Amino acid sequence: MRRLLTVLLLASAAVGISLPARAHNVLISSDPKDGAALSAAPAQITLVFDQAVRQGYAQVGVTGPDGAAMADGAASVATEKVTLKVKPLTAAGAYVVGYRILSADGHPVTGKITFRLTAPASAAPSTAPETAGQTEAQTAAQTPPATPPGTVTASDAADSARAAEAAANGGAGMAVVWIVAALLLLAAGTGVALRRARPAETGQGGDAPATDASRAGGPDGEGRA
Template sequence: MAGVALLALLGAATPASAHNTLVSSDPAEGAQLEEGPSRVTLTFDQTVQDAGVNQIAVTGPDGGQWIDGDVEVDSNVVSAPLRPLGPAGEYIIGFRILSADGHPVEKEIRFTLTKAGTGTPGSAAATEASPDDTAAPASDSSGGIPVWVWIIAAVVLLGVGVTVALRMGSSGEDKKS
């Protein structure tokens, strides 16, 4: 009886969804660019949740912020417009997105501007917060079965197993007498 219940529970279990994985970016990791791009575009392997919490920040070699507008989500593509870039050097794209399974995913991508541009960075107040400065969105929707369900199921199965064992043991004693 307990074995059948355990098999039923295991058969009903669904695998947990995996976090989104970055498939490509424009600019690409390690790119050497003579001219700055007008947008940052990130492509993922799964749809990104458009919950208004997705962020992209681009920090220049001078510490200036270069994002020039809101982050846009279109299925599995997340993008944001850039100001014309300024000083030559390494730029860091930091992003934090809400994965299809409800968990945040963050990463940094580095590229180099080989020739100085004419742009000036935006003010810190006008740009998005960097991914490290933002709290993770609260979400329990992992797509899998919550741990507490497994704990309750284990307690119930243990109780059923003990009850069956006690009844079988007591009925066996009655037959011997």
């Protein structure tokens, strides 16, 4: 009988001790760890509890050194694990992670962890500087020609206009020369014709028909009947 009572008492004590332990969820780990000093900024916050967390009731927030909210969306729950994505953490200093969940027994549980970012996020590495030869070659390849092939520039047009004007003036000068030469030839021909006509007229005057006196036998009347 005494043994039975002893067993019952021990069982009751065990149940009484275990019930409070299961009553409220307890945070057992986190990433980053509470109080950690980090040289690289985390991309998300992970909280792990001893019991499953009720879906739809988990709330997690992150506050930066300047008081800005750094949470990127809402927290997600997977059994006893709660995960929250964060925005890029670029400022060095202390960050506070606060959470509020609903325990398995229906009671809310709140708490917080902190971590410190020792150095700001580094900028993306710059590309290696290009050599002078590569830069000049790329510039020459990318720079379009000043005048596309086949394009007539203003200077070319001016030269063509001057050449056309010179050709026109030269043609007009040659025309004048030919006209003057033709006039000279015409004048020379006219002069030759006139010189030839004068002796002919003189010869015709010498052979003029005889007068009545000459036909009568001369001035002395010789030859008259």
